[in-house]
Amino acid sequence: MAKIRIDVLITTAASFVDDAGYDALSVSAIAGELDVAPSALYTHCEGLKGLRSLVAAAASENLVDRIRTAAIGTAGDSAVVAMGLAYRRFALDHPGQFAALLRARSSDEPDLRSTNQTVVEVFTLVFTAMGLSPRQSTLAARSTHSAIHGFVALEHVSGTGGDHESEYLYLLRTLQRVAEPEN
Amino acid sequence: MAKIRIDVLITTAASFVDDAGYDALSVSAIAGELDVAPSALYTHCEGLKGLRSLVAAAASENLVDRIRTAAIGTAGDSAVVAMGLAYRRFALDHPGQFAALLRARSSDEPDLRSTNQTVVEVFTLVFTAMGLSPRQSTLAARSTHSAIHGFVALEHVSGTGGDHESEYLYLLRTLQRVAEPEN
DNA sequence: ACCTGAACACCGTTCAAGT
DNA sequence: ACCTGAACACCGTTCAAGT
Numbered sequence: 001m002a003k004i005r006i007d008v009l010i011t012t013a014a015s016f017v018d019d020a021g022y023d024a025l026s027v028s029a030i031a032g033e034l035d036v037a038p039s040a041l042y043t044h045c046e047g048l049k050g051l052r053s054l055v056a057a058a059a060s061e062n063l064v065d066r067i068r069t070a071a072i073g074t075a076g077d078s079a080v081v082a083m084g085l086a087y088r089r090f091a092l093d094h095p096g097q098f099a100a101l102l103r104a105r106s107s108d109e110p111d112l113r114s115t116n117q118t119v120v121e122v123f124t125l126v127f128t129a130m131g132l133s134p135r136q137s138t139l140a141a142r143s144t145h146s147a148i149h150g151f152v153a154l155e156h157v158s159g160t161g162g163d164h165e166s167e168y169l170y171l172l173r174t175l176q177r178v179a180e181p182e183n
Numbered sequence: 184m185a186k187i188r189i190d191v192l193i194t195t196a197a198s199f200v201d202d203a204g205y206d207a208l209s210v211s212a213i214a215g216e217l218d219v220a221p222s223a224l225y226t227h228c229e230g231l232k233g234l235r236s237l238v239a240a241a242a243s244e245n246l247v248d249r250i251r252t253a254a255i256g257t258a259g260d261s262a263v264v265a266m267g268l269a270y271r272r273f274a275l276d277h278p279g280q281f282a283a284l285l286r287a288r289s290s291d292e293p294d295l296r297s298t299n300q301t302v303v304e305v306f307t308l309v310f311t312a313m314g315l316s317p318r319q320s321t322l323a324a325r326s327t328h329s330a331i332h333g334f335v336a337l338e339h340v341s342g343t344g345g346d347h348e349s350e351y352l353y354l355l356r357t358l359q360r361v362a363e364p365e366n
Numbered sequence: 367a368c369c370t371g372a373a374c375a376c377c378g379t380t381c382a383a384g385t
Numbered sequence: 386a387c388c389t390g391a392a393c394a395c396c397g398t399t400c401a402a403g404t
Contacts, residue, residue, distance in 0.1 A: 001385085001388055028377060039379075040388050048378065102285050107342035116341060143330065143354045150333025151325075158299065159290035171326045177360040184369055184404085211396060222398075223369050231397065 002035040006044050009034065013051060014058045017096025022103070025051060025096075049108075056104040059097035060115035063090050067122055077176045079126045084148045084172045091152045098156055120145050127179055143178045147171060185218040189227050192217065196234060197241045200279025205286070208234060208279075232291075239287040242280035243298035246273050250305055260359045262309045267331045267355045274335045281339055303328050310362055326361045330354060 012033050017025050027048050031038040045051055070086035071079050091098040106113040123141035132140060151171055155164055195216050200208050210231050214221040228234055253269035254262050274281040289296040306324035315323060334354055338347055 003387080026377070027379085037389055038377080039381085039390080042379075043387055099286075102336070102340070103282075105340055105342050106344075113341060113344075116337065139350065139353050142334075142350055143357055146333035146337060146354060147326065147330040148333065149337055150329035150331065153285070153336055154299065154329060154332055157285070157288055158296060159288050161289075161296075167322065167325055170322050171329060174326055174361045178357045186368080209396070210398085220370055221396080222371080222400090225398075226368055 004034055004036060004040060004044055009041070009044055010054050010058050013055050014062075014094075014097055017055055017100060018094050019096070022096045022099035025055065027051065052100065052104070053109050053111075055097065056100045056109055056112055057115075059094070059100045060112060060118075062094065062097060063087070063101070064115060064118050064122070066090050067119065071122065071126065075126070076130050077179075080123075080144060080175055080179075081169075081172045083123065083126075084144075084168070084175070087148050088152045088155070088168060091156050095156065098152075102153060102156070130179060132179065140179050144175055147175055187217055187219060187223060187227055192224070192227055193237050193241050196238050197245075197277075197280055200238055200283060201277045202279070205279045205282035208238065210234065235283065235287070236292050236294075238280065239283045239292055239295055240298075242277070242283045243295060243301075245277065245280060246270070246284070247298060247301050247305070249273050250302060254305065254309065258309070259313050260362075263306075263327060263358055263362075264352075264355045266306065266309070267327075267351070267358070270331050271335050271338070271351060274339050278339065281335075285336060285339070313362060315362065323362050327358055330358055 009030070013025065013030050016030060016033055020029070025048075027038045027041055030051060031041055034040075041047070041051070045054055066086045066089070067083045070082040074082050104112050106116075120138070120141050123144050124137045127137035127140045128134065148171075151164075151168055155168075192213070196208065196213050199213060199216055203212070208231075210221045210224055213234060214224055217223075224230070224234070228237055249269045249272070250266045253265040257265050287295050289299075303321070303324050306327050307320045310320035310323045311317065331354075334347075334351055338351075
């Protein structure tokens with residue numbers, strides 16, 4: 001009779017989706033990883049739906065952590081590049097968790113909306129520090145977030161083809177222009 | 184004993200995911216829609232996996248069609264705006280099909296890779312017509328595609344919150360700068 | 367050629383029973 | 386409080402049988 005600890009449950013599920021693929025996530029599979037009966041999970045989360053929520057929440061936190069860490073000791077353009085690289089690295093290192101972020105809809109996961117906002121807020125701070133107005137910073141942050149997310153998401157679905165790092169660096173360089181004042 | 188036509192199967196499945204949500208897609212559900220036994224589908228596609236492939240392929244074609252149509256009669260910046268608006272409209276009008284595009288991984292669906300390439304190619308033509316070199320056109324097209332896809336994907340997962348059209352128009356406007364020659 | 371219906375394996379979920 | 390194991394509904398898939 002193995003005992004379940006919620007933090008172990010979460011890290012186990014997050015590691016599992018990265019290794020076995022997000023589609024392999026199931027109550028039975030995680031119960032098997034923890035050496036408990038499938039029904040034992042229902043004490044700690046609301047079934048499969050709850051399991052998916054936990055993975056998505058963990059993925060969000062991990063992504064934000066990485067971005068924040070990458071931004072330390074940088075500013076301006078180089079901060080955007082550093083954060084962009086961290087975003088991509090997370091998706092490459094943790095494909096299952098990133099897939100969880102792509103699938104989750106905030107309609108089902110109310111707490112997830114705040115995490116995407118957190119990402120934008122981190123970007124916003126960088127632009128504010130560059131001297132942009134609050135409104136300009138928010139718009140620039142959203143655009144930057146969109147471009148970074150789009151590239152990484154497209155690379156994610158394109159599977160493990162060739163390395164697109166140079167195209168990504170080009171994108172991050174052109175992103176500097178969105179911070180410039182409007183014509 | 185209802186008869187199955189493959190084109191009806193595809194349009195039925197595509198409509199179904201838009202109405203009932205992508206996660207509701209199942210062999211049983213589509214069989215029910217077509218008034219046949221679940222096992223009857225296996226004559227026309229490879230089970231659930233095949234069903235998902237068909238929906239993803241249909242979604243790709245529909246998206247590319249819309250983008251191409253939007254580009255007719257426009258050029259340059261206004262073409263990018265028109266194609267960007269068409270991209271977003273597809274995701275808003277067909278959330279289930281767009282979800283299929285977000286989930287499909289080309290590792291499993293070899294034919295899907297070519298469709299994403301098709302989108303980039305359409306963008307590339309626009310930039311070439313603007314006078315950019317082939318290499319510059321490709322890079323600009325990829326960046327533009329990333330930004331558009333990212334915004335629409337983030338809006339998609341954020342659920343049916345407020346309307347973000349004005350932020351999107353801002354993004355499309357700033358995208359014009361990626362077509363400018365490098366500093 | 368293509369659909370039906372039985373059959374099987376497997377999963378999600380509930381719940382009484384144990385500790 | 387929390388895990389087990391039985392039980393149930395449901396789904397994906399296969400296949401022999403029909404037409």
